[in-house]
Amino acid sequence: DVKVTQSSRYLVKRTGEKVFLECVQDMDHENMFWYRQDPGLGLRLIYFSYDVKMKEKGDIPEGYSVSREKKERFSLILESASTNQTSMYLCASSLWGTDKPTENTEAFFGQGTRLTVV
Amino acid sequence: GIQVEQSPPDLILQEGANSTLRCNFSDSVNNLQWFHQNPWGQLINLFYIPSGTKQNGRLSATTVATERYSLLYISSSQTTDSGVYFCAVARYQTGANNLFFGTGTRLTVIP
Numbered sequence: 001d002v003k004v005t006q007s008s009r010y011l012v013k014r015t016g017e018k019v020f021l022e023c024v025q026d027m028d029h030e031n032m033f034w035y036r037q038d039p040g041l042g043l044r045l046i047y048f049s050y051d052v053k054m055k056e057k058g059d060i061p062e063g064y065s066v067s068r069e070k071k072e073r074f075s076l077i078l079e080s081a082s083t084n085q086t087s088m089y090l091c092a093s094s095l096w097g098t099d100k101p102t103e104n105t106e107a108f109f110g111q112g113t114r115l116t117v118v
Numbered sequence: 119g120i121q122v123e124q125s126p127p128d129l130i131l132q133e134g135a136n137s138t139l140r141c142n143f144s145d146s147v148n149n150l151q152w153f154h155q156n157p158w159g160q161l162i163n164l165f166y167i168p169s170g171t172k173q174n175g176r177l178s179a180t181t182v183a184t185e186r187y188s189l190l191y192i193s194s195s196q197t198t199d200s201g202v203y204f205c206a207v208a209r210y211q212t213g214a215n216n217l218f219f220g221t222g223t224r225l226t227v228i229p
Binding site: 009030031033037040042043045048049050051054056058059088090092094096097098099100104105106107108109110111112114 | 119148149151153158159160161163166204206208210211212213214215216217219220221222
């Protein structure tokens with residue numbers, strides 16, 4: 001079974017703190033993703049990575065950065081946490097990216113981290 | 119990005135009833151997935167279904183990619199089926215297949 005593990009289930013941080021959210025996958029997947037989920041807005045892509053040390057911005061990268069030093073680990077960093085970053089954060093991984101419909105690119109998600117910034 | 123619309127937004131069923139959830143998307147996609155979000159927030163994979171029909175127990179799904187829609191069927195619903203169901207479509211972009219999510223269908227199954 002594919003396993004994607006996020007380091008914390010619940011997190012409470014203060015405004016201005018630097019926050020690290022960690023995600024680890026055990027299936028040698030090339031691609032990893034960070035999403036946030038907010039009521040009424042659904043899931044939105046923050047950043048993704050298609051290889052070690054490679055990263056690309058998603059739809060809402062402002063206020064976030066990422067790090068992928070090892071293939072199995074993808075970290076989301078809030079440089080200076082703000083209250084509008086209170087949200088549910090979801091990490092995902094998939095084998096690789098391709099536009100060929102015959103290739104399996106199924107994505108798997110971690111259990112989520114509920115971050116509250118006070 | 120691709121627009122993904124799910125209907126209905128909310129659905130209340132009596133236990134044992136059947137239901138159909140719909141997902142429409144605005145452009146051609148590389149793949150499509152259905153998820154169930156459990157009460158703790160985790161997204162559980164239901165189907166990976168870029169096209170065709172698949173069945174898994176009481177659940178089945180059909181995707182008609184040429185007409186840009188997918189359907190999720192739930193038969194003989196149980197209270198444990200309650201939760202939010204998401205459809206997500208993927209488009210290849212810079213080395214990865216990024217998922218675009220619909221806003222979900224919230225299903226409540228009452229005993």
